[in-house]
Amino acid sequence: MTATIEKLHRLHSPATILADHSVNTTEGVARWRAAVRDRVLTELDTFLRRNRIGSVRGIAVDDIARRYVAGGKCLRSTFMYIGWLCGEAPDAAALRAAAALELVHAFAMIQDDVMDESALRRGAPTGQIAFAEAHRARRMPGDPARFGESAAVLLGDICLVWADKMLRDSGIHPDSLERVWPRFDAMRIELAVGQLGDLLNDVRTEPDFGQVLVVARAKSGNYTVRRPLELGAAMAGCDEPLLSALSRYGRVVGEAFQMRDDLLGVFGTADATGKPGDGDLTQHKATTVVIAAQQLAEPAARRELDTLLSAPIVDADATERLRALITASGATDRIEAMIGDRIGEARRIVESAALPEPVRRVLDGMGHICTTQQS
Numbered sequence: 001m002t003a004t005i006e007k008l009h010r011l012h013s014p015a016t017i018l019a020d021h022s023v024n025t026t027e028g029v030a031r032w033r034a035a036v037r038d039r040v041l042t043e044l045d046t047f048l049r050r051n052r053i054g055s056v057r058g059i060a061v062d063d064i065a066r067r068y069v070a071g072g073k074c075l076r077s078t079f080m081y082i083g084w085l086c087g088e089a090p091d092a093a094a095l096r097a098a099a100a101l102e103l104v105h106a107f108a109m110i111q112d113d114v115m116d117e118s119a120l121r122r123g124a125p126t127g128q129i130a131f132a133e134a135h136r137a138r139r140m141p142g143d144p145a146r147f148g149e150s151a152a153v154l155l156g157d158i159c160l161v162w163a164d165k166m167l168r169d170s171g172i173h174p175d176s177l178e179r180v181w182p183r184f185d186a187m188r189i190e191l192a193v194g195q196l197g198d199l200l201n202d203v204r205t206e207p208d209f210g211q212v213l214v215v216a217r218a219k220s221g222n223y224t225v226r227r228p229l230e231l232g233a234a235m236a237g238c239d240e241p242l243l244s245a246l247s248r249y250g251r252v253v254g255e256a257f258q259m260r261d262d263l264l265g266v267f268g269t270a271d272a273t274g275k276p277g278d279g280d281l282t283q284h285k286a287t288t289v290v291i292a293a294q295q296l297a298e299p300a301a302r303r304e305l306d307t308l309l310s311a312p313i314v315d316a317d318a319t320e321r322l323r324a325l326i327t328a329s330g331a332t333d334r335i336e337a338m339i340g341d342r343i344g345e346a347r348r349i350v351e352s353a354a355l356p357e358p359v360r361r362v363l364d365g366m367g368h369i370c371t372t373q374q375s
Helices: 002-011 014-019 024-049 061-069 077-087 092-116 127-137 144-168 174-199 211-236 238-266 288-296 299-310 315-329 331-352 357-369
Strands: none
Touching: 014 127, 024 061, 024 092, 024 357, 061 092, 061 127, 061 144, 077 092, 077 211, 077 238, 092 127, 092 144, 092 174, 092 211, 127 144, 144 174, 144 288, 174 211, 211 238, 211 288, 238 288, 238 315, 238 331, 238 357, 288 299, 288 331, 299 315, 315 331, 315 357, 331 357
C-alpha cells in the first residue's frame, strides 16, 4: 500500500507533470499548479508542527495561525518556484524555500485585517476577532477588541519570523540563499510601504488613477507575482536578461491580478472571496475600478457617485446603487480590457524570453489562471 501511495505521489508531483509535457494546455498548467500547492501546503504543515507555540493562557495560537497559513491559493510560492525552474531543475529544497512566502503572506493578511477592521478571512473569523472571542470567553480583564487587535499584530510578527526561519532552514545551497536575502528584505519593505500607502488611499481624497495603480502595484501586484519570480530566479542564479524579462512579466501580470481583485472588491461575494464582497466600497477604498468609474461617468452620475462615496457610512442600499453606477459608467468593461491587455503583453514577453519550453507554457498558463475570477 505504501509503495502504491508513493507511486501516486510521484505521478502527480510537480516535477513529473512538468517533465511529461502535460503543461501544454491551461488544464495541464492548472494540474501542475495544484501539485505545487499540495506540496507547499504539506511543507507548511510540517513546519508548523515542528514550530508549535502551543496555547497561551488557554488560547490556541497555532490554530489561529493555521487559518491564515493553510488553505490559500499559494500563488506567491508557486511563482517563486517557477522563477527557480527558469534556471534549475525541480528541487524539494527550492520548493520548501518558496513555501516561506506563504508565511510572509499570512503576516500581510493578518496586518491587513487589523488595518481594515475586517471580520472575515477565507470564510472564518479574522485573527483579531478570534482572539477577541477567546478573551471574552475566558472573561479576562480589559477590552476584548483591543486585546484581539494587539494579539493579531503579535501573531503577524511571529509569521514574519517564521518566514525567515523556513527560508533559512529550507536546505537550499548557501550561495543560493545569499542571492535571495537582499531581494527578500526589499520585497518586505516594499510591501510595508505599500500597506502604508493603502492606509492613505481613500477615495474621498480624490487620487488619480496613476496614484492608485502605484499603491496597488506595491501593496499587492509586485508582491504576488513580480518579486516572487525574481526571488526564485535569483536563487537559481539566472542572468540579468532573464531576470529583466521575468520582472516585466511579473509587473504586468501583477497589475492584472490586482485589477481583478479590485473588481472582486466591488462585485465579489463572500462565498467567492472568503470576505465581504463590498469591502472596498464600505471602506472608501480608492481602487482602479472606482477611480475609472469616476473618470468615465457622465456628470450627473459622477456627482451621485461622489456623494455616495463621500458619505461617512456606505450602507447596503448605497452599495447596490454604487455597483449600478460603476457598471453603467463602463468602468467594469474598461478594467476587463486593461486586464486583457496586460495578459497579452505578458504572453509576448514570455514568447521572446530565453526560457525552457515547459516553463514558458507554465508562465503563459499562470498569467491566465491568476487573473480570472476563479483563481
